Amino acid sequence: AQKVTQAQTEISVVEKEDVTLDCVYETRDTTYYLFWYKQPPSGELVFLIRRNSFDEQNEISGRYSWNFQKSTSSFNFTITASQVVDSAVYFCALSDLTTDSWGKLQFGAGTQVVVTP
Amino acid sequence: GAVVSQHPSRVICKSGTSVKIECRSLDFQATTMFWYRQFPKQSLMLMATSNEGSKATYEQGVEKDKFLINHASLTLSTLTVTSAHPEDSSFYICSAREDRARSPLHFGNGTRLTVT
Numbered sequence: 001a002q003k004v005t006q007a008q009t010e011i012s013v014v015e016k017e018d019v020t021l022d023c024v025y026e027t028r029d030t031t032y033y034l035f036w037y038k039q040p041p042s043g044e045l046v047f048l049i050r051r052n053s054f055d056e057q058n059e060i061s062g063r064y065s066w067n068f069q070k071s072t073s074s075f076n077f078t079i080t081a082s083q084v085v086d087s088a089v090y091f092c093a094l095s096d097l098t099t100d101s102w103g104k105l106q107f108g109a110g111t112q113v114v115v116t117p
Numbered sequence: 118g119a120v121v122s123q124h125p126s127r128v129i130c131k132s133g134t135s136v137k138i139e140c141r142s143l144d145f146q147a148t149t150m151f152w153y154r155q156f157p158k159q160s161l162m163l164m165a166t167s168n169e170g171s172k173a174t175y176e177q178g179v180e181k182d183k184f185l186i187n188h189a190s191l192t193l194s195t196l197t198v199t200s201a202h203p204e205d206s207s208f209y210i211c212s213a214r215e216d217r218a219r220s221p222l223h224f225g226n227g228t229r230l231t232v233t
Contacts, residue, residue: 033219043208044226045161091160103214103222104151107161 002027004094006108013082013115021077021111023092029053034068034075035093035105045091051075082115089113120144121213123225130201131233138196138228140211145223146191147213152184155208155227164209167194191216201232 003026013019025034036048049059051068059066063080079086089112093105120143130136140150148169153161165186166174173186183205185197194213198205210227214220 035222043210043229045210045224047222047224050221097219102219103149103212104163104166105153105161105212105222106163109160 002029002094002096002106004092004106004108006090006092006111008111009109010112010114013113015084015115015117016081019079019082019086019113019115021079021090021092021113023075023077023108025073025075025092025094027094027096029096029098031097033095033097035091035095036066036075036077037091037093039089039091039110041088046088048077048090079113082113084115084117087113087115121147121211121223121225123211123228125228126226127229127231129231129233132202133200135197135199136201136230138198138209138211138230140194140196140213140225142192142213142223145213145215147194148191148216150188150194150211150213152186152194152196153210153212155210157208161210164196169194198230201230203232206230206232 005024032053034051038046056068065078067076089110091110092108095105122141124139150167152164154164155161163176164179167186167188169188169191175181188194208227208229211225213223
């Protein structure tokens, strides 16, 4: 069975501080995708990243960066120099790559990020 | 880019009535779509997998007679909440995958259902 754990329920930071969101996953599959989504108060899911289990390279996109460590089953997300617009709930998710299951996401509980001016 | 349109974005209905939510892929074919439910301050939970031309596959604990899913074409899946009750009030969101291996996933903007 798959499981995604986001242990941090809420993180509050002051603008310009860095914030790191933890994600630990469990799966029996050898190939899978990991995702991060942002959910602002309006509710829609904003796609941030998709990472294949074969690709352990860290990635940076603007103020966002991701650290994927297969050895510890973690896929952590860092926002550098946070801004008020970063306030949202962030979800980590997992999907295996079998034909029938691809796209079926197992979401973590989510982490509420609050950035104050 | 590919877009999934979900309607309505908000709906309020009276207890005992039925509500239909549409999820439409606008510029790609989606043999498979997924329906999720999100209660306030909780995560998204998969309700069912919608397959074009066949019966939906429901997750454990989801009542298939209450949440009717129809995927009659390659671009449209509908979720009907039948005999809605206040406890069905939730945020419902669909996603669609393109019909090619490891294709992107596309989410609709969600439907906020309030049952009074």
